Amino acid sequence: MLRLIIFGPPGAGKGTYATRIAEILGIEKISTGDIFREEVSKRTELGKKVEEYLRRGVLVPDEIVIKVVRDRIERLHGRGFILDGYPRTTAQARALDEITTIDAIINLVIPDEIIIEKLSGRRICSRCGAIYNIIELKKIINGVEYILPPLPPRKEGVCDVCGGELIQREDDRPEVIKRRLEVYKRQSKPVIEYYKARGVTFINIHVNREPPVIINRILNALREKGLLD
Numbered sequence: 001m002l003r004l005i006i007f008g009p010p011g012a013g014k015g016t017y018a019t020r021i022a023e024i025l026g027i028e029k030i031s032t033g034d035i036f037r038e039e040v041s042k043r044t045e046l047g048k049k050v051e052e053y054l055r056r057g058v059l060v061p062d063e064i065v066i067k068v069v070r071d072r073i074e075r076l077h078g079r080g081f082i083l084d085g086y087p088r089t090t091a092q093a094r095a096l097d098e099i100t101t102i103d104a105i106i107n108l109v110i111p112d113e114i115i116i117e118k119l120s121g122r123r124i125c126s127r128c129g130a131i132y133n134i135i136e137l138k139k140i141i142n143g144v145e146y147i148l149p150p151l152p153p154r155k156e157g158v159c160d161v162c163g164g165e166l167i168q169r170e171d172d173r174p175e176v177i178k179r180r181l182e183v184y185k186r187q188s189k190p191v192i193e194y195y196k197a198r199g200v201t202f203i204n205i206h207v208n209r210e211p212p213v214i215i216n217r218i219l220n221a222l223r224e225k226g227l228l229d
């Protein structure tokens with residue numbers, strides 16, 4: 001029964017890795033982003049509040065996020081989990097310490113340059129939302145070799161699944177990504193320092209290959225730390 005947190009910059013594939021790790025280990029993925037999206041689409045009281053914050057372009061206040069995560073963890077009755085998108089602030093981290101203990105933090109490491117290039121190659125189907133990538137990336141940065149294969153559609157600009165037109169999301173443009181990376185760095189730094197000061201186990205993983213390789217690396221690291229059989 002593992003209690004994990006996953007950290008990583010936007011574009012590192014955090015959500016994908018959290019989902020796969022949760023499936024493989026039989027633990028719950030708790031993603032605040034997913035929870036809020038679900039509440040918004042169901043038009044619940046919480047969803048309406050969250051929608052209002054998003055409309056004003058401000059973060060959902062700590063007290064709301066903390067309550068949502070506390071409820072989810074309590075409902076697990078001791079089952080393991082992997083937190084994605086939480087904690088974002090040291091107040092959220094402190095609140096988490098009052099609810100449970102964390103066995104390890106999986107910290108995805110990937111240089112800005114790679115994220116910007118990779119996301120600029122992302123294409124999304126305007127009809128069904130299927131995701132493709134037209135950029136093949138091969139680069140060495142600080143001695144780490146990045147080999148990230150493309151995921152192109154069979155026919156350029158056309159979705160394999162539904163024949164819809166492929167578009168580039170506004171969010172995936174370099175200027176937008178750079179801004180999001182800056183925000184991430186500013187926000188995550190105190191949280192990471194908080195956990196380092198508390199001596200929580202950090203598992204740093206370079207995201208320099210395709211997802212199955214990275215998943216195996218994460219599982220092996222958990223075994224090496226004695227957290228997994």
Ligand SMILES: [Zn+2]
Pocket residue numbers: 125126127128129130159160161162163164
């Ligand atoms: Zn499609």
